Amino acid sequence: MADHLKSGLERPQRRRRKMQSITMTDVAEHAKVSPSTVSLYLRRPEAVSASAGSAIAHAIDKLNYVPNLMAGGLAAASSRAVSIIVPSVRNAFFAETVSSMQTALRRERLQVILGHTEYDEREEEDLVRTALSWSPAAIVLTGLAHSDATRRMLSHSPVPVIEIWELGGPQIETAVGFHHAEVGAASARHLIQQGRQHLLYLGARMHEDQRARQRCDGFLAAAGEAGVSVDVMQHPAPASADVGAMLLSEAMQTRPLTDGVACSNDHIALGALFECERLGIAVPDRLAVMGFGDLSFSGACNPSLTTIRPSGDLIGKEAARLIIDHMAGREPPAQSVIDTRFTLLHRRSS
Amino acid sequence: MADHLKSGLERPQRRRRKMQSITMTDVAEHAKVSPSTVSLYLRRPEAVSASAGSAIAHAIDKLNYVPNLMAGGLAAASSRAVSIIVPSVRNAFFAETVSSMQTALRRERLQVILGHTEYDEREEEDLVRTALSWSPAAIVLTGLAHSDATRRMLSHSPVPVIEIWELGGPQIETAVGFHHAEVGAASARHLIQQGRQHLLYLGARMHEDQRARQRCDGFLAAAGEAGVSVDVMQHPAPASADVGAMLLSEAMQTRPLTDGVACSNDHIALGALFECERLGIAVPDRLAVMGFGDLSFSGACNPSLTTIRPSGDLIGKEAARLIIDHMAGREPPAQSVIDTRFTLLHRRSS
DNA sequence: GCGGCAAATCATAGCGCTACGATTTATAAA
DNA sequence: TTTATAAATCGTAGCGCTATGATTTGCCGC
Numbered sequence: 001m002a003d004h005l006k007s008g009l010e011r012p013q014r015r016r017r018k019m020q021s022i023t024m025t026d027v028a029e030h031a032k033v034s035p036s037t038v039s040l041y042l043r044r045p046e047a048v049s050a051s052a053g054s055a056i057a058h059a060i061d062k063l064n065y066v067p068n069l070m071a072g073g074l075a076a077a078s079s080r081a082v083s084i085i086v087p088s089v090r091n092a093f094f095a096e097t098v099s100s101m102q103t104a105l106r107r108e109r110l111q112v113i114l115g116h117t118e119y120d121e122r123e124e125e126d127l128v129r130t131a132l133s134w135s136p137a138a139i140v141l142t143g144l145a146h147s148d149a150t151r152r153m154l155s156h157s158p159v160p161v162i163e164i165w166e167l168g169g170p171q172i173e174t175a176v177g178f179h180h181a182e183v184g185a186a187s188a189r190h191l192i193q194q195g196r197q198h199l200l201y202l203g204a205r206m207h208e209d210q211r212a213r214q215r216c217d218g219f220l221a222a223a224g225e226a227g228v229s230v231d232v233m234q235h236p237a238p239a240s241a242d243v244g245a246m247l248l249s250e251a252m253q254t255r256p257l258t259d260g261v262a263c264s265n266d267h268i269a270l271g272a273l274f275e276c277e278r279l280g281i282a283v284p285d286r287l288a289v290m291g292f293g294d295l296s297f298s299g300a301c302n303p304s305l306t307t308i309r310p311s312g313d314l315i316g317k318e319a320a321r322l323i324i325d326h327m328a329g330r331e332p333p334a335q336s337v338i339d340t341r342f343t344l345l346h347r348r349s350s
Numbered sequence: 351m352a353d354h355l356k357s358g359l360e361r362p363q364r365r366r367r368k369m370q371s372i373t374m375t376d377v378a379e380h381a382k383v384s385p386s387t388v389s390l391y392l393r394r395p396e397a398v399s400a401s402a403g404s405a406i407a408h409a410i411d412k413l414n415y416v417p418n419l420m421a422g423g424l425a426a427a428s429s430r431a432v433s434i435i436v437p438s439v440r441n442a443f444f445a446e447t448v449s450s451m452q453t454a455l456r457r458e459r460l461q462v463i464l465g466h467t468e469y470d471e472r473e474e475e476d477l478v479r480t481a482l483s484w485s486p487a488a489i490v491l492t493g494l495a496h497s498d499a500t501r502r503m504l505s506h507s508p509v510p511v512i513e514i515w516e517l518g519g520p521q522i523e524t525a526v527g528f529h530h531a532e533v534g535a536a537s538a539r540h541l542i543q544q545g546r547q548h549l550l551y552l553g554a555r556m557h558e559d560q561r562a563r564q565r566c567d568g569f570l571a572a573a574g575e576a577g578v579s580v581d582v583m584q585h586p587a588p589a590s591a592d593v594g595a596m597l598l599s600e601a602m603q604t605r606p607l608t609d610g611v612a613c614s615n616d617h618i619a620l621g622a623l624f625e626c627e628r629l630g631i632a633v634p635d636r637l638a639v640m641g642f643g644d645l646s647f648s649g650a651c652n653p654s655l656t657t658i659r660p661s662g663d664l665i666g667k668e669a670a671r672l673i674i675d676h677m678a679g680r681e682p683p684a685q686s687v688i689d690t691r692f693t694l695l696h697r698r699s700s
Numbered sequence: 701g702c703g704g705c706a707a708a709t710c711a712t713a714g715c716g717c718t719a720c721g722a723t724t725t726a727t728a729a730a
Numbered sequence: 731t732t733t734a735t736a737a738a739t740c741g742t743a744g745c746g747c748t749a750t751g752a753t754t755t756g757c758c759g760c
Contacts, residue, residue, distance in 0.1 A: 023716060034740045039718060049738060069483045070423040071716035074745050081422060081463070088443045099440045102466050111480065113431070114464045114581075116452050130461065133419045153414075156371075176555075241650035271650050278652060297647065300591035300621050302628060373746060384710045389748060399708060421746035424715050 022065045030059035042067060054290035063123060067172040073135060082323060084140045085115040085124060087209075092295055093312050094142065097164060100316030101140070108324050110137060119208035132157055133148050137180035138323040144169035145210055162319050165310075166211055167337060176318045176338040180211045182217025183308050186344055187290055188307070192226050194288055194350055196260030199223050199230040202247045202272065203264040212264040215292065219262055231255060242288045244271020245278075252279060259287055260308040260350070266291035266298050269305055273349065277302075288350035303348030372415045380409035382537040393577035394416060415569055423485060432673055433481035434490045435465040435474060437559075437595055443662050444492065444646055447514060451490070451665030458489060458674050472695060473499045488554055488673040494519035495560055510676050512669050515660075516561055517687060526668045526688040530561045533658050534568025536694055537612040537640055538657070542576050544638055544700055546610030549573050549580040552597045552622065553614040554589035562614040565642065581605060589614060594621020595628075608638055610700070616641035616648050622698065627652075638700035653698030 028035040033052050041048040041056045048056070059065070073079035082105055086094040102112045113134060116128035125147050131139050132153060135225055139159050143166045146154075154161050154172055163175045184201075201220065206213045216232060223230035233251055235243045244267060251258055263269040269291030276283050283289055283303055291298065294309035318338050325332065378385040383402050390405045392396045400407070409415070423429035432455055436444040452462045465483060466476035475497050481489050482503060489509050493516045496504075504511050506523055513525045534551075540547055551570065554561045565581060573580035583601055585593045594617060601608055613619040619641030626633050633653055641648060644659035668688050675682065680698055 024718085035717080035743095036740055037738085040739085042738065043718080047738080052738080066479060066503075068424070068485070068716050069480075070420045070485060070640050071745090072718065073420040074418070075716080075718035075746085089439050089451055090442070090449045092442070092445075095439045095442075095445050098464070099438055099466060102464060103468075106465075109480070112464045114448070114452060114462045115456075116449060129416060130419075130459070133416045134461070135418070135420060136364060218536070236703095241647040245650050261453045265648055270647055274650050274652050290362070296617055297591040300624050301597050302624050315706095348386055348676075375746080385747080386710055386712095387708085390709085393748080397708080402708080421715090422748070424717085425746080425748040427715065427748095507758095671732050 027059045027065050031055040060220040078135045081111045081113050081134050081136045082138050083113045083136045084144045085127050087119045088116050096312035097316040100313045101320045104317055104320030125150045140340045164319050172311050174336050176315050178340050178342050180214035181218030185222035188219045188222035191260035194198045196288055198257045199258050200258045200261045201232045202268050203234040204243050206234050239267040241267055241271035244268035246274040248272040248275040261289050263291045266293040266295040284350050290350050306350035307345050309343045314340045361471050369618035372413045377409045377415050381405040384694040404431045428485045431461045431463050431484050431486045432488050433463045433486045435477050435491045437469045438466050446662035447666040450663045454667055454670030456477030475500045514665050514669055524686050525639045526665050528690050528692050530564035534565040534570035538569045538572035541610035546611050548607045550608045551582045553584040554593050556584050579694045591617055591621035595625040598622040598625040611639050613641045616643040616645040634700050640700050656697045656700035657695050664690045
């Protein structure tokens with residue numbers, strides 16, 4: 001056993017593996033400084049003298065140096081990546097938030113690593129596990145509902161966690177979003193204020209989308225408090241105009257007195273408007289319709305759709321700000337909450 | 351100078367930096383094998399014996415080991431990340447492709463790193479530079495138009511490149527998509543077949559979106575060949591129903607003979623339909639309208655919208671397949687092209 | 701029991717970079 | 731000048747993992 005080779009000149013010709021063409025050492029040689037200085041320049045340019053700085057900048061430029069972020073991340077035990085985990089980017093809400101975060105993070109040279117849960121907690125858990133293996137600068141999760149394992153992993157890790165798009169439940173660290181129950185309540189109050197007495201909530205995918213469910217619950221509660229008749233109809237499929245049309249058509253048969261509907265989503269509301277048109281139901285005279293989301297078509301349709309605009313952009317921007325602040329050492333108070341609010345847009349459909 | 355410390359027992363008490371709680375070495379100790387075997391098990395489970403495998407699996411489970419992907423990536427000079435660069439995920443087309451890629455890649459434990467160019471070649475160049483510094487398993491770009499620097503960087507790197515959503519131009523390596531000019535031509539032919547003689551193309555953001563421009567060019571060419579009158583109207587803003595309504599309203603004033611319009615996008619077409627309704631223009635009797643995209647509302651609106659469905663999902667799926675095949679050593683032929691085609695959906699608006 | 705071979709396992713040498721502490725150089729005070 | 735102090739720069743030791751080639755083990759026929 002124990003037969004180490006003597007460490008003399010005899011070298012077991014173990015050839016080096018594939019290498020990156022240009023490394024920091026090359027830049028350092030070219031700029032006639034040490035690698036440490038190059039590294040320092042890259043991380044904190046102001047800590048390096050102007051002359052060394054420009055020599056390094058030239059060398060980088062000339063050699064077309066691309067730093068190896070994995071080596072850097074390994075050495076620093078943290079990377080310039082932010083993991084964003086959302087149910088799906090097919091959903092315009094989350095696409096908006098992801099997009100605005102990406103824009104804000106890019107300015108700080110932070111990368112976005114994206115994951116989709118498809119509303120599955122198990123999937124989320126797996127995504128979080130993988131995310132952690134990148135030692136990201138932060139992890140962004142959608143909503144406040146997570147599996148126990150997910151919570152455990154995150155609270156045992158040093159990675160900052162931000163939960164977005166939902167407030168009002170137990171949070172891991174920081175949360176940025178708004179209260180969905182309040183959205184529902186605001187919808188109910190608006191319809192009642194318009195003189196509606198027989199309310200109906202049309203929802204899609206509420207078994208999975210717990211925020212849609214919260215909006216529904218808020219709607220029911222506010223309507224109940226006001227002593228107005230109220231009911232719910234739902235469909236398990238993801239929100240779409242087809243589902244909205246289907247639900248409305250069925251609603252008008254089974255609940256003919258209905259004079260005000262709120263939808264879990266503008267897609268549903270749009271479908272409802274289309275169906276009203278086909279059925280000859282006057283909106284808003286006979287039936288008031290409102291949605292949630294203020295999607296791209298909501299202001300343009302006939303009649304224009306009363307809806308509630310969540311600040312998806314703002315959520316992304318604020319989440320990004322928190323991450324950037326954290327990296328700069330400006331910690332927010334623990335368990336802090338940023339309420340981005342929402343806006344009711346009263347248009348022609350109510 | 352040159353005063354190295356003797357390498358005796360005297361140790362400058364340089365304490366180790368922050369460390370990851372559980373490393374592969376811990377797992378190896380627990381499973382009573384060497385770290386190499388653990389690494390091998392993680393990468394090629396079939397290469398270790400069943401007994402060692404299960405011991406390792408137990409240890410991983412018990413210790414709750416999370417591998418450090420950056421260390422792995424550094425050592426292997428390639429990571430399990432795929433960089434996807436699209437104009438924006440706010441655009442439903444790209445959101446769909448990103449989403450379907452992410453789903454397919456996840457099964458192979460590949461991460462998606464997302465970047466948005468906002469239709470800016472300079473931004474794209476920057477994103478590609480950053481992407482390369484992660485040594486990704488592949489880089490996915492949107493379209494075939496890139497800056498020279500981008501092309502140079504990519505062709506000098508060993509990272510496979512896939513261009514999506516566009517065919518028909520000079521490509522870097524592999525391309526997955528369809529011919530946009532053919533989409534335009536198909537639209538024109540369809541309208542002509544429906545007896546329309548005064549065609550109009552409504553486009554948004556065509557100065558930036560070169561694929562929208564190609565569709566427009568294809569439309570003009572096919573209409574011209576058929577000897578039919580044809581014109582174009584455009585707006586620089588991103589596609590939306592508002593823009594569509596605005597363009598249609600203007601069109602009917604300045605080009606009152608128009609009896610068939612094709613839009614660069616279903617959002618535009620939807621806005622056009624809304625405006626027709628407001629103006630009392632009968633669709634399709636007086637005016638045929640068609641779009642592009644088959645977005646979620648397109649089948650549900652009044653009248654339902656004739657449109658062309660690009661296979662955004664399929665593009666993502668095929669691109670993911672190429673990446674996975676590449677990693678498994680199954681190379682596609684160089685400069686290969688996957689044409690995902692498109693489908694014309696003839697509905698009520700034409 | 702012994703070679704002969706394949707299967708399984710291991711030890712080692714980095715991958716390219718950053719953090720740390722030490723060293724050198726510039727600047728101010730004595 | 732000398733000394734104290736700050737600013738700039740540097741040398742070194744890993745970060746946790748994988749690729750490589752070497753070694754060990756298991757299994758066969760003889």
